[in-house]
Amino acid sequence: MNNVITIIGKRLGLGLLTMFMVSVIIFLAVNMLPGDFAQALLGQSATPEAVAAIRKDLGLDKPIHIRYFDWLLGAVQWDFGTSFAKANFSSYAGTTADANFGTVADQLAPRFANTLFLAGVTAAIAVPVSLIIGVLAALYRYSIFDRIANVSTLTSISSPEFFVAYVLILLLAVLSPVFPSLSNIHDGMDFGQKLEKTMLPALTLTLVVTAHMMRMTRAAIINLLASPYIEMARLKGLSPFRIIVVHALPNALAPIINVIALNLAYLITGVVVVEVVFVYPGVGQLFVDSVKIRDIPVVQACCLVFAAAYISLNLIADVMSILSNPRLRLPK
Amino acid sequence: MTLNISRRTALKTAAAAGALSVAGMPAMAAPKHGGTYRIGMSGGNTSDTWDSRTHSDSFMINMGAGCVFETLTEVSSAGELVGELAESWEASPDAKIWTFNLRKGVTFHNGKSFGADDVIASMNMHVEEGAKSAAKPIVSAVSEMKKLSDHQVQFVLKSGSADFPYLVSDYHICMFPAGQIAEAIAGGIGTGPYKVVSFEPGVRALVTKFDDHWDADNRGYFAEVEQIFIADASARVNALMTSQVDAINRVDFKSVKLLNAYINIDIIEVTGNMHNTFPMLVGNAPFNDVNVRRALKYAVNRQEMVDKILLGHGAVGNDHPIGPANQYYAADLEQTEYDPDKAKFYLKEAGLSSLNVDLSVSDGAFGGAVDAGQLYQNSANGAGVNINIVQEPADGYWSNVWLKKPWCACYWSGRATEDWMFSTAYESGVPWNDTGWENERFQKLLLQGRAELDAGLRGEIYREMQGICRDEGATVVPMYQNYVDAKSNRVENSGKTGNLWMLDNLRSCKRWWSA
Numbered sequence: 001m002n003n004v005i006t007i008i009g010k011r012l013g014l015g016l017l018t019m020f021m022v023s024v025i026i027f028l029a030v031n032m033l034p035g036d037f038a039q040a041l042l043g044q045s046a047t048p049e050a051v052a053a054i055r056k057d058l059g060l061d062k063p064i065h066i067r068y069f070d071w072l073l074g075a076v077q078w079d080f081g082t083s084f085a086k087a088n089f090s091s092y093a094g095t096t097a098d099a100n101f102g103t104v105a106d107q108l109a110p111r112f113a114n115t116l117f118l119a120g121v122t123a124a125i126a127v128p129v130s131l132i133i134g135v136l137a138a139l140y141r142y143s144i145f146d147r148i149a150n151v152s153t154l155t156s157i158s159s160p161e162f163f164v165a166y167v168l169i170l171l172l173a174v175l176s177p178v179f180p181s182l183s184n185i186h187d188g189m190d191f192g193q194k195l196e197k198t199m200l201p202a203l204t205l206t207l208v209v210t211a212h213m214m215r216m217t218r219a220a221i222i223n224l225l226a227s228p229y230i231e232m233a234r235l236k237g238l239s240p241f242r243i244i245v246v247h248a249l250p251n252a253l254a255p256i257i258n259v260i261a262l263n264l265a266y267l268i269t270g271v272v273v274v275e276v277v278f279v280y281p282g283v284g285q286l287f288v289d290s291v292k293i294r295d296i297p298v299v300q301a302c303c304l305v306f307a308a309a310y311i312s313l314n315l316i317a318d319v320m321s322i323l324s325n326p327r328l329r330l331p332k
Numbered sequence: 333m334t335l336n337i338s339r340r341t342a343l344k345t346a347a348a349a350g351a352l353s354v355a356g357m358p359a360m361a362a363p364k365h366g367g368t369y370r371i372g373m374s375g376g377n378t379s380d381t382w383d384s385r386t387h388s389d390s391f392m393i394n395m396g397a398g399c400v401f402e403t404l405t406e407v408s409s410a411g412e413l414v415g416e417l418a419e420s421w422e423a424s425p426d427a428k429i430w431t432f433n434l435r436k437g438v439t440f441h442n443g444k445s446f447g448a449d450d451v452i453a454s455m456n457m458h459v460e461e462g463a464k465s466a467a468k469p470i471v472s473a474v475s476e477m478k479k480l481s482d483h484q485v486q487f488v489l490k491s492g493s494a495d496f497p498y499l500v501s502d503y504h505i506c507m508f509p510a511g512q513i514a515e516a517i518a519g520g521i522g523t524g525p526y527k528v529v530s531f532e533p534g535v536r537a538l539v540t541k542f543d544d545h546w547d548a549d550n551r552g553y554f555a556e557v558e559q560i561f562i563a564d565a566s567a568r569v570n571a572l573m574t575s576q577v578d579a580i581n582r583v584d585f586k587s588v589k590l591l592n593a594y595i596n597i598d599i600i601e602v603t604g605n606m607h608n609t610f611p612m613l614v615g616n617a618p619f620n621d622v623n624v625r626r627a628l629k630y631a632v633n634r635q636e637m638v639d640k641i642l643l644g645h646g647a648v649g650n651d652h653p654i655g656p657a658n659q660y661y662a663a664d665l666e667q668t669e670y671d672p673d674k675a676k677f678y679l680k681e682a683g684l685s686s687l688n689v690d691l692s693v694s695d696g697a698f699g700g701a702v703d704a705g706q707l708y709q710n711s712a713n714g715a716g717v718n719i720n721i722v723q724e725p726a727d728g729y730w731s732n733v734w735l736k737k738p739w740c741a742c743y744w745s746g747r748a749t750e751d752w753m754f755s756t757a758y759e760s761g762v763p764w765n766d767t768g769w770e771n772e773r774f775q776k777l778l779l780q781g782r783a784e785l786d787a788g789l790r791g792e793i794y795r796e797m798q799g800i801c802r803d804e805g806a807t808v809v810p811m812y813q814n815y816v817d818a819k820s821n822r823v824e825n826s827g828k829t830g831n832l833w834m835l836d837n838l839r840s841c842k843r844w845w846s847a
Binding site: 083107110166169173174177180181182184186187188276277278279281285286289290293295298 | 372377378379530532534535536560561562563564566567570571573574576577
């Protein structure tokens with residue numbers, strides 16, 4: 001058991017190191033973005049003095065390493081600062097209106113909750129479905145069922161997301177109005193309403209991520225079927241279903257867990273297009289809107305949250321695959 | 333020609349007749365109160381606030397001046413200037429002193445009553461230290477504001493301006509409660525027929541009827557207005573077709589035919605003042621030569637651009653910025669047509685046999701600007717003008733290309749009055765004069781027209797100015813772009829919608845009702 005704790009500790013340490021490196025990259029990359037918040041804000045009326053005044057207000061005139069450490073120190077305390085748009089606005093009103101306006105964290109939190117909700121609903125549909133189809137495809141490999149499952153999932157993953165989205169809107173919102181085409185969930189809705197509104201984007205994303213997970217499940221199991229111990233099980237006269245579910249699946253878990261984690265991370269970070277089509281108020285839209293107006297604190301916070309999601313999900317996947325594999329769990 | 337009355341026209345006529353009959357028989361076809369009005373709107377931003385000084389796109393204009401706040405005057409659906417919070421106004425003969433009589437019995441959403449102090453405080457917001465209001469030029473033209481009584485304000489202007497009552501209809505100049513401006517900006521407290529329930533910038537806004545509104549019977553018929561920010565044009569159309577919203581703005585031209593096939597959806601299309609331009613910086617050769625400019629004006633095939641870029645949803649421009657929604661639009665001014673021979677003639681006048689120019693374009697200037705540039709290139713070819721299209725990034729277009737590159741693509745949403753439009757972008761020395769063009773006669777007429785109260789004389793002055801722009805100016809205005817919006821038949825209007833701005837001048841929440 002101690003072994004496991006050391007492994008987890010090591011992985012955590014590595015994860016933190018990665019986070020730190022990512023934060024440096026994010027900060028440098030965002031600062032290298034062409035354009036400037038002051039210019040984006042003032043637009044057609046950007047005079048050099050006005051730009052300089054705004055830059056000074058926001059602390060953009062300080063050297064880059066000082067700004068980085070200020071930001072990092074805040075970020076580890078879940079304080080991503082005040083978004084430029086809001087900071088500028090309170091100086092605008094000429095009042096101490098700051099208290100009335102959220103920080104970046106306040107702006108990000110509800111959006112992130114929405115994104116997690118969508119990812120959760122999608123995962124609740126996609127993971128069981130792809131595991132079941134994957135196992136069945138391995139069981140009846142090279143059968144008609146296997147081929148149909150492969151062709152249909154590969155078709156849906158190969159189509160652009162917005163295309164899948166519009167096909168679903170056409171089928172499920174226009175031709176037979178089962179679900180609403182607009183997923184503008186908000187706080188006033190109860191869970192059922194939110195679930196109904198989220199159904200179409202969740203189904204779209206399900207179609208997008210299923211192929212990956214289903215095919216990995218199928219491949220990992222089929223790969224194991226050539227092993228001697230499976231042959232032994234077969235010689236014992238076990239049913240194919242029992243061989244796959246009881247003997248092969250536990251040993252195939254590691255790659256499956258990894259691919260699930262990767263897809264979950266994708267669901268949190270990469271669904272901007274789906275959010276735009278369904279008007280879903282998630283982090284992706286906030287991120288794109290903020291890049292558009294060069295609102296650096298929000299952009300950086302979004303990047304950091306995305307990176308954290310990727311790293312922690314990978315970490316969990318690593319730990320779980322270690323736990324699922326006695327050879328890794330108890331190294332000699 | 334056979335008289336062909338479409339179903340839609342018939343409906344509109346019926347609706348208009350209904351509206352007319354209201355006066356005589358109040359029981360018939362009167363607007364209904366109640367219901368929820370849901371709008372899918374473009375132009376939202378995560379940096380949006382209730383500060384009307386910063387409002388620049390449809391989402392906040394419709395929520396601000398269109399729901400929660402009110403302005404002193406407004407432009408009606410028929411295009412007339414009518415009072416909103418001002419009951420009446422009068423000018424001194426030189427148009428320098430304007431006295432506004434305010435409505436009595438108006439209250440803010442927080443219970444404070446509205447009066448002269450609020451007007452003065454709200455005007456001052458635009459000129460206070462550090463304020464970056466788009467309405468600053470309007471308010472800084474006022475030298476003194478006097479409170480004559482609780483419900484009467486006098487503005488003394490630095491120089492005469494016949495358009496002053498028009499200017500205060502600007503959606504930036506909303507009335508805020510004096511002494512509580514910071515709270516009003518934070519929470520959205522105005523005098524409008526709707527009060528704020530919830531507001532998520534860049535996502536959604538929900539407002540409900542304000543029962544103590546001074547004209548609750550005739551303005552703001554809906555019980556509730558929900559506005560959803562939908563950035564994607566196809567998503568807006570989808571939302572309307574699947575009854576998720578009752579109205580949408582900026583229907584993309586390709587979807588119009590599709591929506592027309594739905595009998596429960598009405599397309600609302602008006603030609604307003606929005607126009608696409610190609611401004612030339614006259615400080616740069618060869619644009620300093622008026623003959624070169626004329627040659628380029630004759631080298632563009634305007635009708636082709638309207639047909640191919642706007643898919644017919646627009647009208648040809650005549651190289652001046654005054655549009656059909658302006659009072660003194662000179663519709664009878666002779667139209668500059670595509671004429672390669674004339675273009676060649678003016679090139680010869682300029683001492684040139686052929687001409688090579690760069691045109692900077694980007695779809696950030698206006699949708700389809702790159703294609704428009706290519707059409708221009710093609711039509712100019714026949715006139716011996718070789719246009720080299722330089723494609724610029726959309727990102728940062730307004731800071732890096734516009735006002736900087738010698739010839740580029742641009743658009744203007746237009747202004748409610750001639751003077752306002754000319755003095756924003758055509759007057760000598762103003763920062764947004766995007767050509768640097770100056771003309772003595774034009775400048776003289778501009779000042780003359782500004783202080784002239786006689787409508788007939790103003791008409792002549794502005795007609796001449798439009799002519800000067802067309803013949804001497806440095807801006808090619810190939811086309812006016814229509815506002816195309818759509819509504820479902822779950823909401824009704826009087827049949828007449830304003831053409832100053834989209835969706836009934838962005839006043840549909842105050843003027844329309846549930847069917």
